[in-house]
Amino acid sequence: MKSFLKIYTEQKSQVDKKLSVILKKREPKSLYGPADYIIQSPGKRLRPILVLFSAKAVGLNFKDAYNTALSVELLHDFTLVHDDIMDNADTRRNRLTVHKKWDTNTAILVGDVLLAVAYELLTKDIKKNEKKIVSAFTKGLVEVCEGQSLDKDYELRKDVSLSEYIFMIQKKTAAMSEMCCKIGALLGDGKKEEVKALSNYGKYLGIAFQIQDDLLDIVGDENEFGKKIGGDLIEGKKTFLFINALEKSKGISKKKLLEVIKNKGIKEHELEFYKKIYTDLGVLESAKNEIEHYTNKALLGLKILKKKEDRDFFTWLAYSLIKRTN
Template identity: 50%
Template sequence: MNFKQQYVRYKSLVDEYLKECVKETKPKSVYQPIQYVLAGGGKRIRPLLVLLSCEAVGGKMRDALHASAGVEILHNFTLVHDDIMDHASSRRGRATIHTRWDENVAILVGDELLALAYRALLKTKSPHIQEITKAFTEGVVEVCEGQGYDKEFETRPNVSVQEYLLMIRKKTGKMVAVATEIGALIGNAKKKHLSALRRYGEYVGRAFQIQDDLLDIIADEKEFGKAIGGDLVEGKKTFLLLEGFRRAQGVDKMLLSRVMKNGGIPKREVPAYRRIYYRTDAIGAARRFVERDIANAKSELQRLPASNARTMLVWLTDMLLHRTY
């Protein structure tokens, strides 16, 4: 079985679990959108990391299945609430919850998803269950903090690349690190393997987010599942904008500073800004950042004993770097 096949097999385990895990159907206003969310697909990177981290330290993958679903449900909770806050109308090519239903439904559905995430996680049988649930909870705290910074940055004219990196460490990196940490805990990892996997998660999480910023501007609209340049239109302080601003001069600097101050541009101006990102080599800088993180992530994996799961993690890391959607 090649890596792609293994990935698909693990992914369908998670998809299956998510399809089956919610038995309730009433009230309909809550459980219809929840089924819609959980059937929404996605790459399931986070739950895969839980399963593979558990295996990579010598644990049984099946023991981590509940927790892996918990991490994925948690991720979906953040998407539902972030989409309200970002006024996003589509996600993975489908209408968002507050668009298809309404904002009240989306608030409540997000809340319930968070509870369902804990429900799945707490089915885990492990002597470390308290530590696992604590790690999960600290992940939620930091995700909220990260989203808070993200929203604050939208209306602040002066945000540094450094502040941006703090924000994405909380908003994206932390939960990826929690995914690997929880998997390792369930697999009864040695301390050094636990630390290596946590650091691996931090690198991958950061690379993932910067790659996401890149894809927002260079991806294929259909495959990406959302409108290209959405971050610019929303006035989001992405790595590209901040790094581009730092590097730009003359008219380019003036144009980028306009985005920094106004909080958004009309959609028709996206191509002009894309050209600035290329001209300032903000695109190249982002790419190099991602590549360096990916290299560091892989070298953390080398601290683990050789195993099929470790090789799968390397493959998954590469897939991440080369994804176009």
């Protein structure tokens, strides 16, 4: 029997292969060149994988879901390109961001066209449930925009609660993985309960994934993670760790955490000091517990899936993401 990693890697290779040619012949090059650069950036291809395996879990062949799988990857890339402008990020996964390699105007338009081509691909494979699939995809897009807006709002606020944070990442991150599973299941014309179970899997997996991302900002390895360790603290981002720390802290710790908000971030040499505050307050442990909590919620409904191999794959995938270092 093949290992799950091998199955994942096989499908990831298929996605990579198709991504490598999809924009090559399109004109104008001034637009599709930078778009091609971003879609070929190495990545986990988690979202297309969710589409493919959700479709498979309700009986569809992989080959009938590739265009839809590519579609969600392009949607993801659209969010990355525009978010990187907003965050003024210079690099992503050790490569220059589009607005740094070219310019902001190019990056705006590249994001736009990636979204346009995403819709183009989305409708290609659909044979049933057209309206439901386009609606689910669009709902994911709307929520991503709302989540990004909330994230920007939170940067300016002192009093963001953990439940507000969860609400935000549901929109910014989890709505997208939920949508991937949902449209995969709809593409394969899955039963209502299957669509629901897979959607929930995607949703809770997304929340767990984002908290893990927040955690990796502190405990990750810079080379593997592809982002600067401590970057969230340096930029003063309202992550799970920060909000949890603020809620738990008193006295001097609280004062120092409030300074992060006031100064819109910390200096690099203060990183170890803040890491210690996090450790002392037990926020790393809390994050791990939350991640486990949402992972368990993700897995809860999967028993409805017919084949053991599908249930096992999704379980393996969820645990791999928890244990990931990048």
